[in-house]
Amino acid sequence: MPDPRWDDPSLKAGTMVRAALWLVQEVGEGNTFTKEQLRLAFPGIAQADRRVRDLRDFGWVLDTNASDVTLSAEEQRFSKRGVDVWNADVRRAVKRDDGAISNKQRDAVFAAGGYQCAFCGIAGGEPYPDRPAETAVLLVSRRSIETARGGVEQLLVTECKRCRSGAATRTHSVSEVRAMLEDLDAEDLRRIKRWAVQGIRGTTPLDRAWTGFRALPASEQSGLLDQLG
Template identity: 35%
Template structure:
């Protein structure tokens, strides 16, 4: 009896495998698709965009409108199908295993805050109060295929920044727009910003570091600490 060809509709398969099979069967090399279409196909799966990105180190070439100007901002182009990750011998292709020890070290090193926007875990976004930040790990060079998994290769990012940096969601400002924001800063602000640029790191003050640690705690513990600190300040 011949083996049954796996299908992206098989919900028992992992999300990365289902995404690969969907791209192979529904999009095919040279095909254009949207992020909305893949989310619609692979329903009930969190971070389906990330599962698609996980195919790139396995040789899958997926271009965005920044790589291929003829695309619309919400479109992607499947230029090349890489290794068949649905086959058992290729399922780990391109995956980088990050140890729990490394994850813990990176989160602590970065103060449990997104290195790109400074938002702490569970904190509301200033421009989107209805959403709260969820921390994850990203690569210092997000476009480097097969990037390493050592602490030096990783930074703490919130999920929103992680997606935007990899050109899969959102729209980034232009160089000119960022420059306009820079020139609007007071002199002291420009000095701070230049120092952060040169160090490629924004140091946190003691209160910010404790804030990042505080945001990691369960809601009940945070509420207790808020009351304790309030009492301490009144004593």
């Protein structure tokens, strides 16, 4: 059955549902929209922007200039479509999920992950190498892991918004990770084993040098690099 039209006058749905359909049908994943466009689409509805934010509870990823400085204060990016909130059964099933992540759990997962994305390794607030104007914002999400016995387990992981928007439905398997570990050289494999024992990713001399270097003023960075040839 095709999705209902967001502007169908016979659609019996609230602003959040209609806004979700508007994002899919008028904006499109990966594209930006402005608050003014939202106001024009939903005239007379004072809380339309808040209803859009409510979509995050259903797995929708909407970026602002807090996570991507290339966006203006008036812009948002529709990065990832979540569950079909216009399907009442699906929406109720999500709301019945009592697995909400508490602040205590979130803090524990951040600490266990060394405040770094489990997938790309970037730290919170660190610029992306390929997009220096965009800094990483860390989140805690659930991920499905395929076990060696063929089952699936749910784990809490730290990830940045960019990795989340690109892999929200990805399931990781033990066999896949084993293949990646087997491709490592002996020193990198020993390092991962140490991290596993410690329960947290340790830092290497390179990591510590880079962290220290980034903390220096730009003028000092340049001078130091000149001194080192």
